[in-house]
Amino acid sequence: xxxxxxxxxxxxxxxxxxxxxxxxxxxxxxxxxxxxxxxxxxxxxxxxxxxxxxxxxxxxxxxxxxxxxxxxxxxxxxxxxxxxxxxxxxxxxxxxxxxxxxxxxxxxxxxxxxxxxxxxxxxxxxxxxxxxxxxxxxxxxxxxxxxxxxxxxx
Numbered sequence: 001x002x003x004x005x006x007x008x009x010x011x012x013x014x015x016x017x018x019x020x021x022x023x024x025x026x027x028x029x030x031x032x033x034x035x036x037x038x039x040x041x042x043x044x045x046x047x048x049x050x051x052x053x054x055x056x057x058x059x060x061x062x063x064x065x066x067x068x069x070x071x072x073x074x075x076x077x078x079x080x081x082x083x084x085x086x087x088x089x090x091x092x093x094x095x096x097x098x099x100x101x102x103x104x105x106x107x108x109x110x111x112x113x114x115x116x117x118x119x120x121x122x123x124x125x126x127x128x129x130x131x132x133x134x135x136x137x138x139x140x141x142x143x144x145x146x147x148x149x150x151x152x153x154x
Contacts, residue, residue, distance in 0.1 A: 002027045002028060002029050002034055003027070003028055003029070003070070004025070004026070004027050004063075004067055004068065004069045004070070005025070005026045005027075005028070005069070005070050005071075005072060005133070006023055006024070006025050006026075006056070006059035006060070006069055006070070006071045006072065007023065007024040007026070007072045007073075007133040007134050007136065007137040008021070008022070008023045008024075008052070008055035008056045008059050008071060008072070008073050008075075008078075008137055009021070009022050009023075009052070009055055009073070009074060009075075009127070009134065009137035009138045009140070009141045010022075010048055010049070010050070010051025010052035010053070010054065010055050010075065010141050011048065011051060011138065011141040011142050011144075011145050012046060012047060012048040012051055012145070013145060013149055015047050015048050016045055016046060016047050017045065017046075018042065018043070018044055018045070018046070018145050018148035018149045018150075019042055019043055019046035019047065019048065019050065019051040019145055019148070020040060020041065020042035020043075020051060020140075020141045020142060020143065020144030020145025020146070020148070021040065021041055021042065021051040021052070021054040021055035021058065021140075021141050021144055022038070022039065022040045022055060022136075022137045022138065022139065022140025022141035022142075022143065022144055023038075023039040023040075023055050023056075023058055023059035023062070023137060023140065024036065024037075024038055024039075024133050024136050024137045024140065025037040025038075025039070025059060025062060025063075026133060037062065038136075038140055039058050039059065039062055039140070040140040040141065040143050040144035041054065041058065041144045042144035042145045042146075042147065042148050043148060044148045049075070049077050049078075049103070049104060050104055050107060051141065051145075052073065052075040052077060052078045053078060053104060053107040053108070053110075053111055054107065055073075055137070055141065056071055056073060056078055056082070056111055056114075057107065057110050057111050057114050059071060060111075060114035060115055060117070060118060060120070061114050063117075063118065066117050066118055066119075067118050067119070068118070068119045068121075069118055069119070069120055069121070070120075070121040070122075070123055071120055071121070071122055071123070072123045072124075072125050072133070072134065073122070073123070073124060073125070074124070074125050074126065074127030074128075074134055075124075075127075076124060078111075078122075079122050079123075079124040081108065082108075082111060082112075082115065082122055083122050086108060086112060089102045089105075089108065090112070094108075094109070
């Protein structure tokens with residue numbers, strides 16, 4: 001059975017500012033690449049954390065059927081949020097342990113819905129460390145941000 005992986009990344013120029021997200025979906029059988037799909041997008045005024053979340057949401061939503069998938073992110077925020085913190089937030093009505101509203105609750109809820117269709121394994125990887133697929137996800141995120149960055153005057 002092929003292995004399905006999603007490498008996800010977000011980028012932001014300023015925080016908040018223009019941002020982009022990217023996802024590289026990879027299907028492989030052992031060392032043999034079967035298929036790749038690249039996704040990207042962005043927003044004019046956002047944060048890095050929101051773009052990291054969007055990358056994971058869009059990667060999972062791009063799958064046409066329920067799948068076993070490993071989502072590989074360089075965001076500790078996404079990895080810890082979806083594997084640890086989200087359970088308490090849901091129990092607390094989307095409030096933190098300090099009873100404050102969860103930041104980015106709209107996207108956490110969208111991610112929770114997106115992953116519910118699948119059997120997801122979450123994996124953290126160090127960003128900007130030369131891992132080829134993670135670097136490609138970063139390139140996609142920067143490309144997704146490009147249309148929203150102000151043009152430099154000469």
